[in-house]
Amino acid sequence: xxxxxxxxxxxEALRHHRGWGRAWGAPEPKAHYDTVIVGAGGHGLATAYxxxxxxxxxxxxxxxxxxxxxxxxxRNTTIIRSNYLQDPSAAIYEKSRALYETMSQDINYNVMFxxxxxMMLAQTxxxxxxxxxxxxxxxxxxxxxxxxxxxxxxxxxxxxxxxGPRYPVLGALWQPRGGTARHDAVAWGYARxxxxxxxxxxxxxxxxxxxxxxxxxxxxxTTRGTIGCGRLGIVVAGHSGVLADMAGFRLPIESVALQALxxxxxxxxxxxxxxxxxxxxxxxxxxxxxxxxGGGADGYNNYTQRGSFHHIEETVRALVETFPMIxxxxxxxxxxxIVDMTGDRSPIISRxxxxxxxxxxxxxxxxxxxxxxxxxxxxxxxxxxxxPLAEAFTLxxxxxxxxxxxxxxxGVAH
Amino acid sequence: xxxxxxxxxxxxxxxxxxxxxGEAHLTREGPGSDDDAFAGYLFxxxxxxxxxxxxxxHAMGCGKWFHAxxxxxxxxxxxxxxxxxxxxxxxIRDAVSARRPGWRWRDLT
Ligand SMILES: Cc1cc2nc3c(=O)[nH]c(=O)nc-3n(C[C@H](O)[C@H](O)[C@H](O)COP(=O)(O)OP(=O)(O)OC[C@H]3O[C@@H](n4cnc5c(N)ncnc54)[C@H](O)[C@@H]3O)c2cc1C
Ligand SMILES: [Zn+2]
Numbered sequence: 001x002x003x004x005x006x007x008x009x010x011x012e013a014l015r016h017h018r019g020w021g022r023a024w025g026a027p028e029p030k031a032h033y034d035t036v037i038v039g040a041g042g043h044g045l046a047t048a049y050x051x052x053x054x055x056x057x058x059x060x061x062x063x064x065x066x067x068x069x070x071x072x073x074x075r076n077t078t079i080i081r082s083n084y085l086q087d088p089s090a091a092i093y094e095k096s097r098a099l100y101e102t103m104s105q106d107i108n109y110n111v112m113f114x115x116x117x118x119m120m121l122a123q124t125x126x127x128x129x130x131x132x133x134x135x136x137x138x139x140x141x142x143x144x145x146x147x148x149x150x151x152x153x154x155x156x157x158x159x160x161x162x163x164g165p166r167y168p169v170l171g172a173l174w175q176p177r178g179g180t181a182r183h184d185a186v187a188w189g190y191a192r193x194x195x196x197x198x199x200x201x202x203x204x205x206x207x208x209x210x211x212x213x214x215x216x217x218x219x220x221x222t223t224r225g226t227i228g229c230g231r232l233g234i235v236v237a238g239h240s241g242v243l244a245d246m247a248g249f250r251l252p253i254e255s256v257a258l259q260a261l262x263x264x265x266x267x268x269x270x271x272x273x274x275x276x277x278x279x280x281x282x283x284x285x286x287x288x289x290x291x292x293x294g295g296g297a298d299g300y301n302n303y304t305q306r307g308s309f310h311h312i313e314e315t316v317r318a319l320v321e322t323f324p325m326i327x328x329x330x331x332x333x334x335x336x337x338i339v340d341m342t343g344d345r346s347p348i349i350s351r352x353x354x355x356x357x358x359x360x361x362x363x364x365x366x367x368x369x370x371x372x373x374x375x376x377x378x379x380x381x382x383x384x385x386x387x388p389l390a391e392a393f394t395l396x397x398x399x400x401x402x403x404x405x406x407x408x409x410x411g412v413a414h
Numbered sequence: 415x416x417x418x419x420x421x422x423x424x425x426x427x428x429x430x431x432x433x434x435x436g437e438a439h440l441t442r443e444g445p446g447s448d449d450d451a452f453a454g455y456l457f458x459x460x461x462x463x464x465x466x467x468x469x470x471x472h473a474m475g476c477g478k479w480f481h482a483x484x485x486x487x488x489x490x491x492x493x494x495x496x497x498x499x500x501x502x503x504x505x506i507r508d509a510v511s512a513r514r515p516g517w518r519w520r521d522l523t
Contacts, residue, residue: 241461252457254436255486300416300434301486303463309415310430343457399453 001196004108023188024195029202032228033061035382036220037235038207038243040064041073042183043360043367044235045190045201046375047382049107052197054376055383060199061229062191063222065206069187072237073368075305075337077260077294079273079284080369081118081178083145085134086404088392089346090141095389096373100181103372109189111181112287116272118178119148119156121322123167123278131173148174157272159325166321167278180273180284186371210247216355217247231382232357238303238338240361249353251361252398253340257307258297258365261315261334263326265289279318283326291326293319297339297365307336339364344397346404349378349390358382359395416484421494423476435469437461438481439501463487465510465517467502470494483510 002008002021012019035051037044040062051057064070080100082093099106100113122128131147138145150162150169162169191201202224209221210232219228234243238255265288275282280296295315298307312334320327342348342362347370349360360378363370373389380387392404416429425431436459443455460466466486471479481499483492483506492509495502501522502510510517517523 239463241459242463245462250454250458251461252453252459254459254461255463300429300468301437301461301466302489303486304489308429398457399449 001108001192004110023192024201027200027202029061029063029200029205029222029224029227031226032219033200034059034229035231035233036060036227036229037062037233038220039071039234039236039239040068040187040191040201040203041071041235041237042069042186042190042371043073043237043363043374043378044233045187045194046371047233047235047360047378048194048199048201048375049190050375050379051383052194052199054379057383058197058199060194061227062194062199062201063205063207063220063227064201064203065223067203068191068201069184072337072339073187073371074184075260075335076183076368077282077284077292078180078183078368079118079178079275079282079366080113080181081175082143082369083118083120083134083138083173083175083178084406085137086346086406087137087141088404089406090138090143092373092377092389092393093370094141094143095376096370097177099372099376100369101177103181103186103189107189107193109185109192111185111189113179113181115177115179116284117156117174117176118273118275119153119175120173120275120277121153121169122171122173123169123276125170127278128170131171134173143175144177145173145175148172157270157274159269159323160274161322161324178273183368186368207243207246210243210354210357212248212354212357217357230356233378233382234352234357234359235361235378237340237361237363237367240340240359244352244359247352247354247357251348251359251395252343253348253362254301255303255338255340256297256300257302257304257336258294258339259307259311259334259336260292260294261312261331262286262293263291263329264332266291266329269325274322276318276322279322281315281318281322283319283323290332291329297341303338305336305338341365344403344405345407347374347393348395349374349381349387349393350395351381352395416489416491418470418482418491419494420472420475420478421480421496422478423472425472425475427472427475431472431474433471433473435471435479438467438469465492465514465519467519469497485514
């Protein structure tokens with residue numbers, strides 16, 4: 001692999017940038033792999049990466065029906081935080097956040113991790129109590145968060161209106177090492193690292209059936225032929241139900257549309273991420289100067305990758321009240337992604353009823369932040385049959401009533 | 415914008431007037447059912463990429479629950495029908511078949 005560095009940029013500048021090679025290969029699928037991962041989003045690629053890095057399993061293909069990161073990984077608002085309430089969530093999200101700190105160095109690819117701080121506003125007494133509780137839980141879990149006063153909120157983000165009138169800011173849950181990262185770069189960087197380890201990342205190849213014999217997975221059918229495998233990892237977010245159907249089981253998941261939008265670029269005015277869950281909107285400013293805005297998910301099953309217009313209106317209305325200065329901004333683009341929602345709003349990293357077949361899904365509206373940690377746990381599960389970080393997130397927790405309830409903890413779970 | 419016609423009051427209602435209620439025609443489990451049956455009823459969903467039968471409530475209108483047959487890929491609505499049935503009636507199934515030949519759901523076509 002060609003190493004990226006300041007020196008390499010200088011060297012290439014001197015030879016008119018003719019020396020840059022391809023970042024990752026475009027191989028034809030082979031007839032058989034030890035391990036096949038379906039879905040080249042962040043979670044699928046991170047799983048493959050850690051399979052190679054931690055367990056030396058490199059006979060791996062990652063199969064993608066569209067393009068790298070073309071699913072939710074390239075459609076999200078990139079908030080990274082780990083201030084969750086329940087212990088299993090805090091453990092995996094904090095592992096993931098910590099891995100983001102060194103990701104650019106680990107994979108020699110600039111993912112622009114920016115720990116600028118994430119602030120979740122408390123705008124009702126109920127939220128104040130809830131976030132105080134989360135701050136206490138986080139202290140016990142070893143996650144650095146703090147409940148801060150309205151004055152501190154205003155200091156950290158002067159463009160915020162903290163005086164209401166409808167929902168005055170009563171405080172906030174502040175995670176100073178939360179932040180954002182460049183979403184495409186996470187997918188591209190992992191794909192490059194996987195390719196470098198000799199793995200095949202195969203785009204434009206849709207999985208159409210799962211093959212099995214005597215309850216054990218043997219391979220997949222794709223639009224580019226049959227591919228055999230000893231182990232199969234399904235990591236397809238919104239399409240999890242479709243793949244589970246092929247593999248012969250059902251999931252506690254519904255797929256719905258979640259939207260985001262960005263404004264025209266403006267001068268730097270905000271250097272933290274602000275989430276306002278009561279009024280249902282959140283915002284940060286990208287390095288290009290665009291205000292990146294997200295809101296709530298639609299309530300009905302949907303695979304169209306576009307959402308309801310009225311949700312945009314609700315989100316923008318809420319944010320204009322919270323940030324009066326954005327009222328005259330023009331919005332440039334709006335898009336949607338299909339998110340996989342579980343009943344307890346927590347993910348699934350688990351074996352499945354089909355032998356040799358594993359699934360990682362249910363990250364819903366908030367899985368970008370979890371990419372490195374989720375891949376870490378999923379790879380361990382697939383390589384060794386168990387992973388401490390994944391233990392609580394099994395598929396059968398719904399039968400056993402062992403929920404990891406994050407839906408009460410946060411109305412919006414980005 | 416999704417527009418569904420309420421089979422009770424006949425109003426063609428915009429989605430802002432309606433509340434979605436998820437997958438329809440689930441068998442309600444009760445005392446005596448085992449854990450698998452309860453997990454199936456409470457959590458497991460078909461979540462199809464295609465024809466979906468679902469529950470809606472005319473929340474900002476007459477307030478009644480009803481059913482809709484809809485495609486989750488194109489958002490096409492095949493029809494709406496009363497809440498007091500345990501499976502989509504013949505007329506609705508025919509409307510789906512006309513648009514999606516060969517389609518089936520459980521053991522119905
Ligand atoms: C608008 C929006 C905002 C969000 N904001 C945030 C946020 O601020 N912070 C945060 O942490 N999370 C956020 N999320 C959630 C986050 O984006 C997802 O949880 C995460 O990206 C999921 O990654 P993934 O790799 O599981 O799925 P994806 O990136 O969707 O990858 C799955 C891949 O599987 C492929 N696939 C599907 N079916 C097949 C098939 N049959 N054969 C082959 N390939 C197939 C798809 O093409 C896709 O590329 C947001 C999501 C959306 C939509
Ligand atoms: Zn009505």
